[in-house]
Amino acid sequence: MLGLPAQVTVCLFDLDGVLTDTAAVHAAAWKEMFDAFLRERDGASFTPFSQDDYEQYVDGKPRVDGVRDFLASRAITLPEGSPDDPPTAATVNGLGNHKNDAVQRRIRTDGVRVFEGSRRYLQAAQQAGLRRAVVSSSANTAEVLDVTGLAQYVELRVDGLSIRSEHLRGKPAPDTFLAAARALGVEPSQAVVFEDALAGVEAGRAGNFGYVVGVDRVGQADALRKHGADIVVQDLAELLDGDQK
DSSP: OTTSOTTOOEEEEOSBTTTBTHHHHHHHHHHHHHHHHHHHHHGGGOOOOOHHHIIIIITTSOHHHHHHHHHHHTTOOOOOOOTTOOTTSSSHHHHHHHHHHHHHHHHHHHOOOBOHHHHHHHHHHHHTTOEEEEEOSOTTHHHHHHHHTOGGGOSEEEOHHHHHHHTOOOTTSSHHHHHHHHHTTOOGGGEEEEEOSHHHHHHHHHTTOSEEEEEOSSSOHHHHHHHTOSEEESSTHHHHHTOOO
16 A cells, blocks of 8 residues: 555654655754854864765754764764753754754745655545654654644654653654654554654664655665665655655
């Protein structure tokens, strides 16, 4: 059904890069924040935050984990601070809040583009009676689903707010996907994970989910397979059209 194994009854979708083009918004916000921090710290000689940095250290992870992992890659240590730190604070949480402010500003000013193949797939999954959840590290998941009109197709949301309130480990740990499966009353073997991030497909494989679909938006199909994807598509419409790889 819909290009999925017969035992699958639940679809667990990542948001950024799978359903919406907010991955580009997040990447730009990460770069804006880190470049400003590094420029102030190192002056004109700073080494900018790159696309490789984004993919390796922050893509798909909870915000503070991404801050920590990138800073560690540059041998930079900052105090943790607290979740309420202002975006000007030189702390892990302060940098994370700076990045979140940049994301929210970009969403308000530029909007969010939906991948139409993903909208079609969500509609088809709903019509076929498959359960549907969005599992994202973003604290802005609800806002994005509302402004794009996708909220009507989603039964459950596990997001950055859930990670904080329920003390879940972020991707590549499988905790968020496992929480969604539990909430929908199924075993992991009955659920499919849709992910574009390497950390996300790792989480799907670590949780022993029944199927892991890698969505390749940036030319990393081989890496997605290596990290745990059962198949890789460039757009979810390929699953509807039978053009699986």
